[in-house]
Amino acid sequence: MCDCESNRSMDVKTPRNVYLSGFYKRSFAFYTIKNRMPVIITSLLDNLARNKLKLAEKYEEEAKEEIKTVIGQLSKLKYEIQTNKPLKLLSSQAADAKIYNEYITRQANEEGHATYFHTIWLLAECYMYRRIWQIFETMSVLKNFDPFQDKKEESFFTALPLIEQMGKYLWDSIHDSTTPSEDEFVQFMKLNLWGNKCDLSLSLGKVTEENTLFDISSLDKQILSDYSTDIWKAISACDSSSDIVDIVFDNAGYEVFTDLCLADYMIAKQLAKTIRLYVKTIPWFISDVMTHDFHWMLQQLKSHENHVLQNLGERWQSYIDNGTWLIVESDFWTLPFDYTYMARVDQNLYKQLAEAKLAIFKGDLNYRKLFGEKNWDPTTSVDQALQNFNPTKLAILRTIKADIVCGLEEGIAEKIEAEDPKWMETGNWGLIQYSNKIVEIK
Ligand SMILES: *[C@@H]1O[C@H](CO)[C@@H](O)[C@H](O)[C@H]1NC(C)=O
Ligand SMILES: *[C@@H]1O[C@H](CO)[C@@H](O)[C@H](O)[C@H]1NC(C)=O
Ligand SMILES: [Mg+2]
Numbered sequence: 001m002c003d004c005e006s007n008r009s010m011d012v013k014t015p016r017n018v019y020l021s022g023f024y025k026r027s028f029a030f031y032t033i034k035n036r037m038p039v040i041i042t043s044l045l046d047n048l049a050r051n052k053l054k055l056a057e058k059y060e061e062e063a064k065e066e067i068k069t070v071i072g073q074l075s076k077l078k079y080e081i082q083t084n085k086p087l088k089l090l091s092s093q094a095a096d097a098k099i100y101n102e103y104i105t106r107q108a109n110e111e112g113h114a115t116y117f118h119t120i121w122l123l124a125e126c127y128m129y130r131r132i133w134q135i136f137e138t139m140s141v142l143k144n145f146d147p148f149q150d151k152k153e154e155s156f157f158t159a160l161p162l163i164e165q166m167g168k169y170l171w172d173s174i175h176d177s178t179t180p181s182e183d184e185f186v187q188f189m190k191l192n193l194w195g196n197k198c199d200l201s202l203s204l205g206k207v208t209e210e211n212t213l214f215d216i217s218s219l220d221k222q223i224l225s226d227y228s229t230d231i232w233k234a235i236s237a238c239d240s241s242s243d244i245v246d247i248v249f250d251n252a253g254y255e256v257f258t259d260l261c262l263a264d265y266m267i268a269k270q271l272a273k274t275i276r277l278y279v280k281t282i283p284w285f286i287s288d289v290m291t292h293d294f295h296w297m298l299q300q301l302k303s304h305e306n307h308v309l310q311n312l313g314e315r316w317q318s319y320i321d322n323g324t325w326l327i328v329e330s331d332f333w334t335l336p337f338d339y340t341y342m343a344r345v346d347q348n349l350y351k352q353l354a355e356a357k358l359a360i361f362k363g364d365l366n367y368r369k370l371f372g373e374k375n376w377d378p379t380t381s382v383d384q385a386l387q388n389f390n391p392t393k394l395a396i397l398r399t400i401k402a403d404i405v406c407g408l409e410e411g412i413a414e415k416i417e418a419e420d421p422k423w424m425e426t427g428n429w430g431l432i433q434y435s436n437k438i439v440e441i442k
Contacts, residue, residue, distance in 0.1 A: 009117060014375040020368070020404060022117035022124065028403045028425055029121035033081065036204060037116075037128055040286065041078040043205045044132070044147055045071055051150075059141045066139045073135045077128070086113040087127050092134045096331045099345070100130060103336060122373040125285075126336035133282045146283045151200050152293055155207045155253035156300065159198065163257050165214050166191060167308045170261040180236065180269030186228040188262045189432065190216045193223070193397045195258035196363050197427045199251055200287035202401050210254070219430070224400075224416065225407050227434035231395045234358050234436065235271050242357040243273035246392075248333070249280075250363025251287040256297065259362065260316060267324055275319075276326045276356070282334050285365060291327055328352075338372045339389040343441045350441055353391035361394060364401040367431075370394075376406040378413035383437050390439040399427040407433050 014024040022033040048055075048067055056064045080088070087104050090097040107114040107123060116124045136145050156163075169191075173184055194213045200206075212218070235245070245266055247259055259277075266272040280288045298320070301313025319325040332346040342350045353359050361370060371385040382396070385406040403424040405413065416423045423429050 014403065016375055016377055018375060020121040020373050020375060020402075021119065022121060027121075029124075030117070032121070033116050033124055036201075037081055037125065038078050039204050040201070041074055041081075041128075041132075045074055045078075047150070048074075048147070055142075055145075059145075062141050066142045070135050070139065070142065074132070077131050077135075081116050081128065084115045084117045086115050087119065087124070090130065090134055092137055094137065096130075096335060097134070099335055100127065120336075120373060122338060122368060123336040126334065129284055130282070130334065130336075146290065146292065148200070148205075148283050148286045149293075151205055151207065152252040152287055153296065155198060155200060155287065156257075156297060158207050158209055159254035159257070162210065162214055162254055164306055164309065166254075166258060166261055167306070167312050170264060171308045171312065174264065174268040178269065180265070180271055182229070182232045182236075185232050185235065185265065185269075185271070187216070188258075188265045189228060189231065189395075189397065190219070190223075192255075192258040192262045192362075193399065193430050193432055194219055195255040196250060196397060196399045196430075198254045198287075199285075199364070199401065199427065200253075201285040202364075202427060205286055213254070222428060223430045223432060224405075224412055225409075225431045225433055227395075228432050230434045230436070231358070231432070234393045234395075234434070235266065237357075240357040242355060244276060244356040245272040245274075246276045246278065246353055246356040246359040248278040248359065248361045248366055249289040250366065252289045252293040252297070253287060255287075255362070256289050256294070262360075263325065264312075264316070264319075267319065272357075274324060274326065276328050276352075278328050278330065278333065280333055281329050281331055284334055288365075291329060294327060338369045340372055340387045342389065342391075347441060350391050354438075354440065356392050358393045358395055359391065361396050361398075363398055364427075367396065367398045368402060368404055370396060371404060371406055373404065375404060378405050378408040379410055380406040382407040382433050382435050386435060386437070388439045390435060390437045392438060394433075394435045396431065396433040396435075398431050398433075400424050400429045400431065401427045405431070407431070 009023055009025050011025045013026045014020055020029045022030045024030060048071055052064060052067050089101045089104060104114050107119050111118060136142055194216055198210060247263060249256060249259060263275045280290050298313055298317050301309045304310055330349055332349050337345060370389060372387055376385050
């Protein structure tokens with residue numbers, strides 16, 4: 001058995017300016033690979049075992065056999081992680097699998113073996129979700145089964161009291177007058193920021209109730225970097241040649257509802273004519289939004305007894321029907337690359353983002369990818385840490401759930417660290433960051 005973990009992991013924190021990796025024992029990456037990733041698979045195993053009969057009813061009797069196979073393969077995957085095996089090449093015939101395999105091979109050539117604990121954390125964690133999907137991909141009746149769907153649905157239902165409040169708030173503000181205001185826009189953006197706290201990957205699949213997220217003025221002191229005013233200026237500027245805004249989603253449930261409230265505010269107040277909504281194409285980090293989650297939510301809203309939610313559901317459906325909102329799928333979001341790779345690996349996507357006057361990136365994984373999965377000195381500027389990923393102006397909204405941060409003023413990180421040693425893991429602290437640098441590609 002490979003003993004390389006105990007032989008090679010270093011009992012230190014992640015040094016500055018290197019990739020995050022489980023190699024550094026006192027890092028959140030190590031904790032995640034050692035504890036969180038196996039627990040996520042265990043809870044998936046439990047769910048499947050518990051729902052076997054229900055699934056057999058819904059699909060076919062064949063599902064029972066397939067679930068057995070899935071359970072066996074998931075257990076193997078868990079064992080590979082726990083024993084720090086090298087990442088196996090994917091066997092899937094899907095186009096993204098080839099890109100994964102090339103990247104894993106390249107990493108292995110550089111590192112000796114690309115193992116879970118020793119390779120770049122981003123690769124190890126994305127790979128786990130891709131492997132989980134591969135297991136389902138190869139089944140026949142379960143081949144499109146989203147193993148996290150019931151969790152995502154549960155989180156929507158749990159958040160309904162918040163969703164009703166937020167829905168009413170939006171409804172009132174789009175009906176009061178047509179002029180947008182900075183205060184109101186920023187309010188929607190902050191509600192949207194705190195919506196990002198609801199993350200099933202962080203809570204290991206447990207759906208929890210958040211009651212304080214609507215009381216956002218009390219949360220202002222937890223925003224460590226706040227460029228709301230610059231974002232407002234970018235969105236309200238009359239000189240922009242584009243009237244498209246892009247939103248790169250993170251989680252389903254309450255968060256995506258707040259994404260759509262912000263999107264509707266921008267449409268209703270004529271800050272944008274078109275909003276493109278970027279979703280994942282495979283089940284991802286438990287709670288990330290896929291196209292079917294989006295439609296499921298619209299269905300729930302349209303058939304809800306609350307009239308405001310019903311009206312919003314109808315309104316949002318017509319945005320989709322008439323192209324005011326476009327759902328955009330791309331495999332790039334579930335590749336293991338940080339965004340410095342986008343200009344090379346997916347030029348079309350980079351150029352597409354460049355058409356927007358503003359691109360809003362939501363959440364922790366987008367943050368890790370935007371800033372190259374590196375342990376920056378927290379005072380490193382946003383533009384330096386973006387390393388030329390600047391397709392258009394960027395608004396970056398994220399509650400902090402991993403030990404990577406940049407763009408903070410001198411002394412902030414130290415101050416918060418002293419006050420709250422786990423500040424980078426809880427989602428209790430937020431960032432609203434901005435870049436207006438543009439780097440075009442030919
Ligand atoms: C390191 O690996 C070798 C060979 O696999 C093993 O014999 C040794 O016990 C390991 N050392 C530690 C500290 O685990
Ligand atoms: C699309 O639908 C919305 C909501 O019904 C409506 O306000 C808007 O004018 C429509 N846009 C177009 C281009 O038809
Ligand atoms: Mg997520």
